[in-house]
Amino acid sequence: MASPNEGHAPRVQLATMITTSRASPKKRPRSLTDEVVNAFSGCPGDGPEGRRPNWVTCAWPPEFAEIERWQWTERLVPYWQEQLALSARHGVRVGIELHPGQSVYNVETFFRLREATGAGISVNFDPSHLFWQGVDPFAAVKALGDAICHVHAKDTFLDGANVAVNGVLDTKSYADLRHRSWYFRTVGFGHSRQVWADVVSALRLVGFHDVVSIEHEDAMLSADDGLAKAVEVLKPLLPASPPHQALRGVP
Numbered sequence: 001m002a003s004p005n006e007g008h009a010p011r012v013q014l015a016t017m018i019t020t021s022r023a024s025p026k027k028r029p030r031s032l033t034d035e036v037v038n039a040f041s042g043c044p045g046d047g048p049e050g051r052r053p054n055w056v057t058c059a060w061p062p063e064f065a066e067i068e069r070w071q072w073t074e075r076l077v078p079y080w081q082e083q084l085a086l087s088a089r090h091g092v093r094v095g096i097e098l099h100p101g102q103s104v105y106n107v108e109t110f111f112r113l114r115e116a117t118g119a120g121i122s123v124n125f126d127p128s129h130l131f132w133q134g135v136d137p138f139a140a141v142k143a144l145g146d147a148i149c150h151v152h153a154k155d156t157f158l159d160g161a162n163v164a165v166n167g168v169l170d171t172k173s174y175a176d177l178r179h180r181s182w183y184f185r186t187v188g189f190g191h192s193r194q195v196w197a198d199v200v201s202a203l204r205l206v207g208f209h210d211v212v213s214i215e216h217e218d219a220m221l222s223a224d225d226g227l228a229k230a231v232e233v234l235k236p237l238l239p240a241s242p243p244h245q246a247l248r249g250v251p
Contacts, residue, residue, distance in 0.1 A: 001042030002079040002103070003053070036149050037087065038095040038124040041104035041113065044075035055101050057169070076103050077116045084120040095124035095149045106135060107143050114147070126152035126215070127199060131190065132168050132182040141202035148208050153234060154215040155190035158182045177219060184217040186226040188233035200237045209242045 043053035046067045056068040087094050096104050096113070104110050114121050125148045127137035141148065158168070162181045170181040177183050187196060200212075212234065216226040 001040045002044055002076050003042050035092050036095050036122075036124075037092050038097060038150055040099055041076065041096050041102045041109075042079070043101060043103045044071040046070075048074075053101070055103075071103060072112075072116070076113065080113060080117045080121065084117055088120050093122045093149045094120065095122045097124040097126050097129070097152070099126075099129050100133065106130070106133060107140050110144070110147070122149035123147050124150040124152060125203075126154055128152070128154035128156045128184055128190075128215075128217075131156040132158060134168070137195075138198045138202045141199065141206060141208075145206045146208075148203070148206065150210075151203065151208070151212045152215045153187050153196075153212050153230060154217060155185040155187045155196075156182050157185045157190040174219060183219065186216065186218045186221055187214065187230040189218065189220075189229070193233055193237075196233060197237050200234075200239075204239065209239075212238060 043055050044050065045052055046054040047070060054067060054071070056064045056071070059065050084094060096110060098105050098107070098110060104113050110121075110123055123144050125141065125144065127140075130137055130140055159181055162179065166181055168181050172180050174180070174183060184190075203209075203212075214227055214230045214234070216223050216230075218226045221229070
């Protein structure tokens with residue numbers, strides 16, 4: 001990912017190159033999961049001398065808008081143009097996880113990067129990062145369409161009482177669940193089964209029929225419990241047949 005830390009960026013870039021090379025379908029049996037390398041977009045600093053990420057979340061004062069323009073023009077777009085050229089040579093897709101704190105954190109910023117760098121960049125869709133931003137994952141999936149190359153199944157619980165007082169921007173420790181406005185949960189513990197059924201349906205609508213990877217970051221449950229409970233919710237919802245087979249014979 002694009003990093004303002006000159007000592008860190010080359011290591012991340014090298015790791016991406018190695019991973020991309022190992023994932024190349026030229027060296028392994030060809031399947032969708034073999035063709036995907038997931039990453040974050042990264043977030044540059046506030047200028048050439050910046051040493052730490054600077055995530056801009058508002059347009060005023062005007063210095064923020066100037067920082068964002070510099071980040072995209074001078075760092076983010078050139079970096080991803082280079083990385084996507086590399087991935088194209090290996091025949092793999094790069095899936096960007098839409099994540100707050102990164103320059104690409106929602107549907108709009110993803111398409112902004114895609115327009116600037118080309119269609120070789122895709123999305124690793126993780127609704128947990130969108131729930132607390134107020135994004136409807138059903139609508140987001142439909143908007144992203146065939147740009148989705150991988151899916152993470154992870155939920156988010158929004159504590160209504162804390163949101164009512166402080167809103168959703170929250171920098172408190174993930175261990176301080178009682179006071180946070182939101183925190184990650186196992187599938188079904190943040191949103192209802194119907195919400196997850198809608199996510200699965202939206203993925204089907206846009207033609208996605210591949211791995212849904214359960215990601216566990218639930219501080220209230222062990223990894224084994226979290227996985228088992230997520231499977232309980234998702235298994236009945238995930239269809240076995242591809243969308244085109246289900247539509248056979250439909251006028």
